[in-house]
Amino acid sequence: MLLRTARPDDAAEVVALRATVYPYLVRGVASTRQMIAEPPDGGWTAFVAEDEGRVVGWASAFRNTTTSEADFGEISLLHVHPDRRGRGIGSALFDAAREHLTGLGVHRVRTWAQTGSLDFARTHGFEPSREVRYSALDTRLAPPAPAAPPGVTVVPLSALDVRAVYEADIAASADEPGDVPKDATSFDTWRYEVWDNLGLDRDASTAARDGSEIVAFTLVKRDGERMWSDMTATLPGHRGRGLARLVKAVALHRAAERGATMAYTSNDETNAPMLAVNARLGYQPVGAQWSCLGTLR
16 A cells, blocks of 8 residues: 555546545546645645555645634545555554644644544544534426515626625625634635636526625536535525525526536534525435544644
8 A cells, every 4th residue: 555645647536436435525526636736725735545556545634724723724534445444544544644734733633524434533533523414416306496585686606706706605604603613714715715616617606696785695516417515605684585595496407407417415413594495405315424623642
């Protein structure tokens, strides 16, 4: 087994591995290659485990730049192919990620674990914090979009100014459930991770405007026939009007018209309003992960 830093040419194998372990996650080859070749802020790096010339393990590590808590970092999506588990590959990836984060001055770390991997997380000093639930929907079964409230218009993201979308996202996500406050996302970081992401479908992504103000939106990322609802939110002061369901329903139909057949999304276990929206749209549970918190020693 060879452990090394990920290279852009690994993208196809990384995506295939992720689809095996996390069939409900959506990130295509092009956007994965972009992420490796032009890494995000926060000292982002990724490691792969290679066995007999095949990528069989992955982990990325970085300082979280969306929060003002400067010593908070992440080990993201550490996973090993089911056929290669029990050989120490996961621990080797963890050690490489931990060493990288230590060099960045990170002290507190979040990682993510499927229910069956919680023992591995605990063995490495992490405890479960929050459950994230994943759901899926055949886009052909999406219900018709509800009528927009008076004064509200629905437009694709491609018709909007990038700065306005950023400001709406920041305002809407200020109280998003999570382990740390999401209060430090710069425009450059957001533009890299969201607007310039090669997987973002700006025509399927949908916003609701009340007059000229963006009051709700949903972001759609695509990988061929699969789509991911990356963020759906309503701005404070406009909640309770059915706007999240409106934009998400419109986005599902637009994505279906553009070739998407399966839609996936995730929600924090405490986000009852969005869980209810997804249930009304027909999403069905397909998996769960736990955020797990620990400190580097």
